[in-house]
Every structure is written in structure tokens, then in C-alpha cells.
Amino acid sequence: MVEETPWQQALRYANRANPYPFYEELRKTPVARQPDGTYVVSTYREIVTLLHDPRVSSDPRKCPAPAAAQAEGAVEAEAEPISEAVVSLEPNIITQDPPEHDRDRRMMTPHFVGPPRSPHLISDLEPEIRRIVAGLLDDMRGKTRIDAVDDFAYPLPVTVICKVLGVPLEDESRFHRWIETALDALDFGPEAASEEMQNRLAGGRRAVAEFGQFAADLLDRYARQPGPGMLSAMVNEDGPEGHMSKGVLASNALLLIFAGHETTVNLIAHSVLTLLRHPDALEKLRRRPELIVPGVEELLRFESSVQFWHTRSAVEDIDIAGTTIPKGAPIFLAYGSANRDPERFTDPDELDLERRDNQHLGFSQGIHFCFGAPLARLEVQIAVGEFVRRVRNPRLVEDPPPYRHNQIFRGPRHVLVDIDGIRD
Amino acid sequence: MRIVVDLNRCQGYAQCVYLAHEVFRLSGQEALTYEPNPDDERLLQVERAAAACPVQAIVIDRLDGAKRGEAS
Amino acid sequence: MTLRATVAELVHEFRANGRIVIVGASLAGLRAAEALREEGFTGSLTIIGDEPYEPYDRPPLSKQVLKGWVPADHTKLPRMREVDAQWRLGVAAIGLDRVTKRVRLADGEQVPYDRLLIATGTRARQWPNPTEAALQGVHTIRSRDDAAQLQKALAEPPSRVLVIGAGFIGSEVASVCRELGLPVTVVERGSAPLVGALGGVIGEIAARMQRDHGVDLRCGLGVSSLEGDSGGHVRRVHLSDGTAVDADVVVASLGSIRNVEWLEGAGLAAGFWGVGCDAGGRAFDINGVVTDSIYVAGDVARAPHVLYEYQFLAMEHWDNAVFGAEVAAHNMVNLEPHYRPHLLLPGFWSGQFGVNIKSVGVPPFGDQIVFTQGSIEECRFAAAYGHRGRIVAAVAFDHGKWLEYYGKLIEHSGPFPPPPVGWDQPADTKPMPAEFPDPRVPTAIPDVVLTGHDPSERTAEFRPRRH
Numbered sequence: 001m002v003e004e005t006p007w008q009q010a011l012r013y014a015n016r017a018n019p020y021p022f023y024e025e026l027r028k029t030p031v032a033r034q035p036d037g038t039y040v041v042s043t044y045r046e047i048v049t050l051l052h053d054p055r056v057s058s059d060p061r062k063c064p065a066p067a068a069a070q071a072e073g074a075v076e077a078e079a080e081p082i083s084e085a086v087v088s089l090e091p092n093i094i095t096q097d098p099p100e101h102d103r104d105r106r107m108m109t110p111h112f113v114g115p116p117r118s119p120h121l122i123s124d125l126e127p128e129i130r131r132i133v134a135g136l137l138d139d140m141r142g143k144t145r146i147d148a149v150d151d152f153a154y155p156l157p158v159t160v161i162c163k164v165l166g167v168p169l170e171d172e173s174r175f176h177r178w179i180e181t182a183l184d185a186l187d188f189g190p191e192a193a194s195e196e197m198q199n200r201l202a203g204g205r206r207a208v209a210e211f212g213q214f215a216a217d218l219l220d221r222y223a224r225q226p227g228p229g230m231l232s233a234m235v236n237e238d239g240p241e242g243h244m245s246k247g248v249l250a251s252n253a254l255l256l257i258f259a260g261h262e263t264t265v266n267l268i269a270h271s272v273l274t275l276l277r278h279p280d281a282l283e284k285l286r287r288r289p290e291l292i293v294p295g296v297e298e299l300l301r302f303e304s305s306v307q308f309w310h311t312r313s314a315v316e317d318i319d320i321a322g323t324t325i326p327k328g329a330p331i332f333l334a335y336g337s338a339n340r341d342p343e344r345f346t347d348p349d350e351l352d353l354e355r356r357d358n359q360h361l362g363f364s365q366g367i368h369f370c371f372g373a374p375l376a377r378l379e380v381q382i383a384v385g386e387f388v389r390r391v392r393n394p395r396l397v398e399d400p401p402p403y404r405h406n407q408i409f410r411g412p413r414h415v416l417v418d419i420d421g422i423r424d
Numbered sequence: 425m426r427i428v429v430d431l432n433r434c435q436g437y438a439q440c441v442y443l444a445h446e447v448f449r450l451s452g453q454e455a456l457t458y459e460p461n462p463d464d465e466r467l468l469q470v471e472r473a474a475a476a477c478p479v480q481a482i483v484i485d486r487l488d489g490a491k492r493g494e495a496s
Numbered sequence: 497m498t499l500r501a502t503v504a505e506l507v508h509e510f511r512a513n514g515r516i517v518i519v520g521a522s523l524a525g526l527r528a529a530e531a532l533r534e535e536g537f538t539g540s541l542t543i544i545g546d547e548p549y550e551p552y553d554r555p556p557l558s559k560q561v562l563k564g565w566v567p568a569d570h571t572k573l574p575r576m577r578e579v580d581a582q583w584r585l586g587v588a589a590i591g592l593d594r595v596t597k598r599v600r601l602a603d604g605e606q607v608p609y610d611r612l613l614i615a616t617g618t619r620a621r622q623w624p625n626p627t628e629a630a631l632q633g634v635h636t637i638r639s640r641d642d643a644a645q646l647q648k649a650l651a652e653p654p655s656r657v658l659v660i661g662a663g664f665i666g667s668e669v670a671s672v673c674r675e676l677g678l679p680v681t682v683v684e685r686g687s688a689p690l691v692g693a694l695g696g697v698i699g700e701i702a703a704r705m706q707r708d709h710g711v712d713l714r715c716g717l718g719v720s721s722l723e724g725d726s727g728g729h730v731r732r733v734h735l736s737d738g739t740a741v742d743a744d745v746v747v748a749s750l751g752s753i754r755n756v757e758w759l760e761g762a763g764l765a766a767g768f769w770g771v772g773c774d775a776g777g778r779a780f781d782i783n784g785v786v787t788d789s790i791y792v793a794g795d796v797a798r799a800p801h802v803l804y805e806y807q808f809l810a811m812e813h814w815d816n817a818v819f820g821a822e823v824a825a826h827n828m829v830n831l832e833p834h835y836r837p838h839l840l841l842p843g844f845w846s847g848q849f850g851v852n853i854k855s856v857g858v859p860p861f862g863d864q865i866v867f868t869q870g871s872i873e874e875c876r877f878a879a880a881y882g883h884r885g886r887i888v889a890a891v892a893f894d895h896g897k898w899l900e901y902y903g904k905l906i907e908h909s910g911p912f913p914p915p916p917v918g919w920d921q922p923a924d925t926k927p928m929p930a931e932f933p934d935p936r937v938p939t940a941i942p943d944v945v946l947t948g949h950d951p952s953e954r955t956a957e958f959r960p961r962r963h
Contacts, residue, residue, distance in 0.1 A: 052901045054869055054878075054917035062918070097919035099871065106453065119445035290468075293475045315918025359480045366897050369478055374442035377476060426574035428553055432815045432843040435896045436852060449565075452850030453876075454894045457560045460553055461570035485574030492550070492575055 004190060007032060007040045007334075011189025011407050017400035019307070019410075020349065023337035030321040038330045039323070040308075042337040044344035044361070046321050051366035055316040056331060058368060059097050063313035063330055089212050090247035092255045094368060095311050101367060107239055108252065111230040112164065113374050122374045125160065129379055132156050133386045141422050145397065148387075148415035153268035154261075156383055160375070161260035165253065166229020167218065175214060179258055181207035183406040188310060188332075215250040215257070230256075256372070263305035264376045266411030270303035271296070271384045273415050276396040278351045285353060285388050292385040295353040296377060299384070300339075300362030302351055307336035307410045309364070335361045336410070392420040425464050426485035427474075429456060433481035440473035440482060448473060503831065510610065511829050514539035517599055517607055518581075519589045519758075520615030521545025523553065524794030524817040528613050529579040531825035541581040542607055544599065548586035549640055555814060557643035558668040559847055563675060564651055568644035589616070592762040597789070610789065611828050614759070614771055614779065615821065617795040618752035618812060623660070628722040633730040634746045637665060649745045653678055658733045658743035660719050662689035664846045664943060666749035667702065671848040674709045681712040681741050683719050683733070686933055693844075693943050694855065694891055696931025697865050698879065701893070705849045705875060712741075722746060752812065754796050765951040769810045770796045772951030775837040777824030780951040791828055793820040798947055799838060803906065804861055804888070807946045811842050841903055842944045845896075851875050854896050856903040857889030858944050865930040866913040867922040868902075870895055877922060878902065881930055882912025 009015060010022035023042060026032060030043035041047050050056050057063070093105050110118055136155055140146050158176070162169045185204025187197050222232035223246075231253055234244060244252070275282040285291050312331040317324050325331060339360050340348040363370035370376070387394075397416035404413045427447075429440075436454030440447070447466055448458045462470060474482040516532060518525045521543050529543055545551075552571040560566040584601065591600035598606040620638035623629040633654075635646045650657070650673065657673045659666045662684035673680035686692065688699025689706060706713045718736040725731045733741045756766040764787070765772035765780040771792045772780040777799070779790040792799075794817040798810040823838040830836075845854045862881025870877030870893075878898050881889040887910045890902030905914055913927050 049901075049904065052898060054898055054901060054919075055915060057918045059919075098869075099920045102876075113442055119441050119449075122442050123445075290471075293468075293472050297475050316915055357480060358475075359478070363478065365478055369437055373476070374439060377443075377472075381472075426572055428574050430815070430818075431555070431845045432854075434845075435899075436894075451847050452852065452894065454896055455847030455850065455852035457556070457565070457847060459560070459566050459570060460556055461566075461572055483574050483576070487575045487578060492578075 002035070005032065005034060007034055007042075007332075008190050011187075011191075013189075013191060013403075013405060016403035016405075016407070016410060019336065020340055023334065023340060026334070026337060027341060031323040031325065033323070038332055039314075039325045040332045040334055041320075042334040042341075043321070044338040044341040047333045047335065047338045047361060048365060049320060050312070050318075050331065050333060051364065051368075053318065055314060055318055056312050057097050057315050058101070058312050059091065059095055060311045060313070061091075061095075062097070062315065063311075063328065089208070089254065090245070090251040092248065092251040093371065094255055094259075098367065103241055104244060104248065104252070105367075105371065107241055107244055108230075108234070108371070110239075111233050112256070112371065122378060125164070125375070126378060126382070128163070129156070129160060129382050130386075132159055133383050137386060137390050137422055140391070140419065143419065145416060145418050148272040148417050149265070149269045149412060150414065152383070152387065153265045153272070153415075156268070157261035157264035157376075157379055160379060161257060163228075164230060164375070165256055165260070166222070166227055166231045166233075167253075167257060171214070175211060175257060178207040178211040178214075179262065182211070183262070183404065183409060186406055186408070188407055211254055212250060215253040216246065219246055219250055219253065259370075260372050260375070262409050264372075264379055266305045266409060267300065267303075267376065267380050268383050269412050269415050270305070271299045271380060272387060272394075272417070273396070273401065273412060274299060274303055274351060275384070275388065276394060276417065277399065281351050281353055282388060285385075289385060289389060291353045292381050292388075294355065294358065296380050296384065297358045297360060297362075298351060298353050298355050299380075301345070301355075301358060301360035302339070303410075304336045304339050304360075304362045305409065305411070306362075306364070307408055308332050308334040310408065333364075335364065390423045391417075392423060394419050425467055425470065426461050427458070427470060428460060428483050429458055430481045430483065431456065433479045435479055437478045439476040439478060443473040443476055444469035507829075507831055510539070511535075511537050512539060514610045514829075515542075515608060516540070516611050516613070516828065517542045517544065517609035518613045518615060519544045519599060520613075520617055520755075520794065520796070521547070521551055521583070521585060522615070522617055522794070522817070523551060523573065523814065524615040524617070524821040525613070526551040526573055526579075526821075527576070527818050528615060528793055528821035528825045529581050530576045531822045532829065533577060533579055535826055535829050537829050539610075541579065542584060542609075543579075543581045544584045544587065544589050544601065544607065546586070546588035546602075547639060547641075550583070550585065552640055554638070557640065558637055558665050559672065561643045562637075562647050562650060562669065562672040564647055568640045568647065571640060589758050592759055592764075594762055594764075594787075594790070612790045613821075613824055613828065614790065614792045614796060615794045615817075616755035616758070618754050621748070621750040621753050623722065623746075623748040623750070625721065628724070628730075629748070630728075631722055631724040631730040631746075632728055633744050634722060634748065636748050636750075637669065638752065646745075646747065650676060650678065654743070654745040655679070656681060656741070656743040657745045657747065658683065658719075658741055659747045659749060660733075661749040661751070662686075662702075662706075662713070662715075663692060663749060663751060664690065664844075664848075666747065667706065668846060668848050669747050669749060670706060670711050671709070674711060674849070679710075679712070681714065681733075681743065682706065683717050683735060683741075684713070684715045685718050686715065687931075688715055689713070691931070691933055692860070694859050695862075695865060695881075696933070697928060698891060699931070701872060701875065705851065709849045752795070754810075756796065764790065769808070769945065769947040770798045772808060773797050773799050775799050775801070775839070776827045776835045777820060777838060778827065784951045791824040793817065793824040800949075802839065803841070803909075804858055804946060807949055808951065809842070809858065809944065810947050811840075811944045813842055813844050813944060815843055816840060841907060843903075844943055851893050852896055853891070853893055854899055855889060855891045856899055857881065857887075857906045858946065859889040859891060859930070860932050860944070861888045861946055862912075862930050863932070864912065864927045866927040867925065868914060869898060869917050869920055870922060871920075872922060880905075880912060880914050882927060885912055886910065887912045887914055 006025035010019040026042040185200035401412040620636035689702040691699040723732040754770040759766040773792040800806040801809040876894040
């Protein structure tokens, strides 16, 4: 059997809890061609360069099936992963290039995060977020063991994103199942070919289709009867740049429902986990609560919620770091590795809540910079800040905790914590 | 409080505008303007904005008035 | 003791007890002082500034200050660290004696130095007729006081503002006037706004932007005279085509003059374009020989640049002040081979008419331009400038996130035209002449200028047209 590349090893489920040694190996070749013809970029400088390179497309429709993959008889299952199902939906801002990307993002911005039209949208949510967080912590009273994922990290973002978008919270269990099914079915590594993953793939595609139908139905409902939130506003309003088609709007709705909580859940869960692994940092944060602001940036760097992104490709030959990425080749940008690149960050494997010049790629950079970043920051600052302040003597039960299958949206399935009580 | 934004670095991500819209404003889609000497009560907001800047373009004064030591 | 040890001792002694004088208390002067302390210099540090104010930031003056959002005195620069300096503010340096190593001040005092940093910057070029320039309602904008006065005048409000010169500052003033709902006429001697800095092709786009926002833009015209009323207030502006415009506020934005007069007789390579220095900030004397104790930074410096055929580059740019100051400060307290070069890729920004205009490189070094990304119609695009088949600069309108790509191409002497982008290509992707005017046309002086190869060169003169 051919030896696996560091990238393939990093993607193995067995290494989900700690992919970093494989990233370190990977960074020795900043732009590494994989057997399937994909180019994985793992160093900070090269990723930033490509994020600002207009010869890189984010639109998977512009990326022909990698010919190299077939030529070398690489893993056949790669040809039709779950992402293909997403592609079969209309485009959304994460899979669009300018000018469509810029226009659609301009149309969505005033309804979600604000500026320039309504800059206070996010800060207005602060009291609501505080109320939800307080409620979740209150509910832990009397318990000696909690799950930081199910009891804490998950309920906050899902409640907030439903409110912002105008998605009925009572539908949560349905779309939660679809998302879980789709996420568990997506695999970019050597295990994609396994029988189990092949079976999951079919379920995943079905889940995405049902989720898409759910979003479309919701938009139809709002078109007939306007309601609260961004989706209703976008269905019913005509901005200066016109109207977003229902298909594109549904696709973006899917993206926001998904990205709006999945990544935030992982960030909160990882933050709790990381702080419990670093008692000094936890104690420092307890004594100096204001450090939550730079602290969340460090946690974004340390355990990035989006480990890599997979829809980019080269539209022309691109010379970079001594390699030529050929026209048409898929490009994976490994943010999780770049954020641990010692060429950019001093002692990258150390957690430093006061790190200076922390220009991490936790939210990416360039035109696809995370649309929901301001909301995510606010939620995580409040949630983690309050957890640290109120939970008495939290102790990790299991280390490493069990991880979810997904490689991009990497996060623990559960984080069991023993506690001595909840402060007021 | 004193701040300066390195507008050569700034790429118009507008994260500062979300977090401190009394201090930072956009003119159009991308052109940033700001209040260079905001009230001290905005400190927390401005620190949040500086931490959130994707290109770390916001510089906050680290000295109190006495240490600036101006003759005037 | 070996010679090497003696020199090391000297440097150690200088760092501990030397005397450094910085002339100029603006951005470059302040950052140099901070950098000197950061480098471990513990000797005496004197900062001389002709304005009575501690260092403040100028870019906001023509934007948020004029608009009335930010008071002019709210522009004080943040400090990076303590500088423990003697501040001599409100008193100008009027002479330099290199033999006795003293700076002469306007109040008669003489300040001795071991090493000197010249960071005197520029001042606004006044309307050339002194009587007319003295009329009430005639403004320039460079200093905090200028901005405060003009802001007050705009708040009156005037019946019409007339701006002479459509460079970046003039265009920003016109933009603020329109935001405030004020009628404004812009008179530009060149073919379009911003032609000196960005060329005629971009100038045409800037002209359309101005007109779309209701600016009465008149190009290819000069102002012949300003007419006042009996009370000494400007009321009417006569143009070179014989017409006249009634206006009660006139803003002369005719570019800047380097503050080098105080160096007369000092024997330095000081002239129209500033003080010549090497890429490490060390000043040249008038014979092109580098000095050992005098350094230059900021707008008043002109230094050879490796990317532009080693021509002397004069940059009125914010980051040139910051990095030039840091490099000069480092070299003032270090020895060869530890000197650092000031190898900055020039960069510039301007916010006007709701559009973020940014550039990298030296656009006037190019003679061709090609639109590479976006839509000219919608005023959101990127364009590259070329010279002899290589890319030398780029400009972006509301495309700031892409500019660093072009910066990297320029740094690597990439090809011109650059490789095609993958999407959002403009309708026309053929290179065309960039249409830069003769750099000696006075009102077309760009913000970054190639000033030839001679350190004491004086390549242009201001000769106001008389009618």
C-alpha cells in the first residue's frame, strides 16, 4: 500500500482530536499536491497570498473534475462527495465569485450584520444573548456533571441564528438532524472510500435536499405572510440592487442556518475544552475578565472552527512557493494549519490569551471573510466569559473527548465536565 | 483615548463598525472614517474593534496623559 | 584597545549619552522618537515643531474634520511608548550650522546635536497673489488650524465653495462639500481630477464621479484672480476663459511645498523635492556625498528606490512617514553592517464620494494602464500600471481586498499586462496609454514623485500664470 501523505493522515478520524503533528509535517511542503490532484496549502503566507489572488475561484462549478485524479486512479469516491449535493443547489455567497458574490453579499449585509445601513444590528442582540447564556447556566444548578456541548455550546447559537433569520425554533430538531446527517457523510480523506462512508453519503445527499426544501418552503411562507427576521425581509424587500432569486436566497438561508451555529458551537466547545486543559489561562481569565476579548481571538487561532476550505480552484496556472498549481486544479486552504504556523506565530502551540499581533485566519481573509464573524465573536465572548465566571471548579472528565466525524467543521461531540456548582 | 487606523492596511472588512459604530463609520462600501480621539467610555468597544480587525490596522494609545510629557 | 573595540565603545557611549535633535513634530518626528527609545537610546532627545500642538494626524483633516463630525483638536496621534523628550513646540527651526552642529530656533536659541533628524515635512502652497490670498474666505488645508477654520466656514453655510486644484485634497474637500449639501465648483488646470497622481484614464472616471455627485467640475481652466468685496471677503472668482463664478469660500489646493528653506546655506542636498538621502535615511550634502550625522524622514525626504531604477522618490504618504522614521531612527543608533534600508512599496488611500481609492507602487512611473478587475461603470475596479513590460503600480476603487495581490506582483517585477483574472473581467482588458501629464505642470504634482538620479536635483519650478 502506498504511504499516506501527511494531509491524508491529518484527515483520518483517529487523528481528529489532534491533527497538529500532521499539519507540522504538511507545512514542510507549503503547497502540497495530493494523489487526487488537489493542492493543499498549509502555510500562513501562502494561504493569505491565495486569498487575495484573483486567479483563484471559489465557485466549484468552475473547477472541472480533477483529471489527474482519474489518471492516477485515485479514490473514486471523491468524485461525488456531499459537496456536490450542495453545488446542485443554487449558488450562495461562499461558492460565488465577483461580481455576483459582491452584489449578493451587499444585499444580505444590511439585514444580518448591519453596516453601512444598520450598524447596531449585532450589538442590539447583546441583551438577548446574555439572557440565553444566563438561562443555560442557571439550568446547570444542582448538577455535578454537564456536557459543555449539549447543555451549553449548542443551544445558544441555534437560538440566536433562528431569531436573526426568522426560522421557527420549533423546527430545530428537524434541521439539526439534517445537518448532522450531512456533516457525518462528508469526508475528504482516505476513509471516504469505506463502505460505511458510502452509505452515509446517500443519506447526506438526501438530508441536504430536504433541508433545501425546508428553506424554500419557509421563504414561500414569508412571501405570502411576512414575518420577523432577515429571511422574510429579503423575500419581501427590493433593495437598490434588486431582488435575490428564491433559489439563491434559499441556498444562502441554508448556508446561514448551518454556518450561523455549527461553527459557533465548535468554537464554544473548543474554548471550554482548551481552557480546561490550560488551568493557568483559565485562572487568568477569571481574574481578568476583560481578557475575553483578545482571548477569543487566541481561541479562534488555537482551535479553528473551519479547519480548511475545499471549493477553491485555480483559474490560471499559479506559481507559488516553488510549485505551479495548474489551471483547473482544486485548492484546499488549511486554515487550521496556518494558524499554527511558527513562521507567523511565535510559539504557535502555546495558548496566550494576550498574544500580540494575532492576525489569525480563524475567519479567513479577503472577500470571503466570515459573514457572521461579529455575531460569532459576541456570542462566544459572552458565553465563554460567563462560563468562566460562573461555573465552580470545572474539571474535564475525558481527554481527549469524542470528536465528530467532520473534518472541515472540526469539533467535539461531547465535552463532559464535572462541576461544583454555579455562581450567581 | 487616542487611536489611529493604518488605512494602508485597512481592507474595508468593517468589523470595527459593527463593534463601535459611534467611533468607526463607513462612507460607501469600503471607505473607513473614524473619530481619532474618542471618549474614554468607548474604550471597551474600541478594544473589541481593535482585536477584531482582520488586518490588525487599529492602534490604540498605550500611555496615559502624564506619560506623554508634552510641554504644551 | 583595537579600533573595532573603540568604535563599539563610541556607539555604546552615544546610545547612552548622545544628543539627538528631531526637527519636525508631526507623524515622522514622533514615530522616530519612539523608535529611538525602542532601539535603546537613552541620551537626550529634543523635538522641535513650529506648530504649538503635540503631534496630530493629518489625513482626517480633509475628511471627518471638515465634515464637522470630528473636532480638529481630536486628531492627536496615539503614542506607542514613552519618549521622554524635551518638546520645543510652537517655535520653528530657522537655520542649521553643520560645523558647530547646532540648530537655530526662531526665538534665538541654539540647540546642539550629535545626530539630527530632519522631518520638517511640507506646507500648503498658498494662492500666489498675496493680496488675494489674504481675503477672508480664502483657505488652504494642511494644518489643524487650517481645517478648523475651513470647517467653520463650511458650517456657515456659504452660498458656494470654489476649490482650486483637483488633486486628492481638493477632491476630498469637494466630496465633503457635497455630503454637506453645499454647491461646489472645482477648477482644475489639468484635463481631469487626480491626473497627476493617477493619469488621465483614471482622471476621467474621477471626473464622472464628481459630476454624478453634483460637483460643478471645470477642467482645463485656471483661476486668474479672486475678487473681494469692500469688507475684504472673497465674493467672486475669475477664470482663465473669461468667465466668473460667485463663491464666498475658496479653497486653494495647489499641492505642497517642502519645508527646506531653513536649511539654506547648510550645504545639504535640499531643494524643491526635499532633502536627498540614501535608502537608509542619511542625508546627502550638496555634492552628493552622504553625511554621517544628519538623517531625513517623512514627506521632506527623497531617497533612491530599488524598484524604480534607483531614482529618487519623494513620497507624501502616511506609511512613508512611519517606516522612514523607524528606519532613520534605527540607523542613527547603529553601525554598518546593521543599517536598514527603507524599502517601502509606496501605498496611498483617499476616501471621496463614497469610494475608497487606494494605490500601490508609483503610478506616474507607468506609461500604460490596463483594467484588470471589476466594473468601471460601477466605480469598483482594479487597474495596473505598466512600464516596459513590467507592472509598476496599481489602483483600486472599492477593491481594497485585492490590492495586496498587485503589491506582490510589483515587488517581484511581474509582467505587464498582468495575467488575466478568473472572473469579473472588465469589458475592455487591453492596455492603453495612462495619460500622465508632464510632471512639471504645477497643479498636477502627484503625491509620489520620481525626481531623477541627482541627489541635489531641482527639476521643476512653480511659475504661476499671470493674466
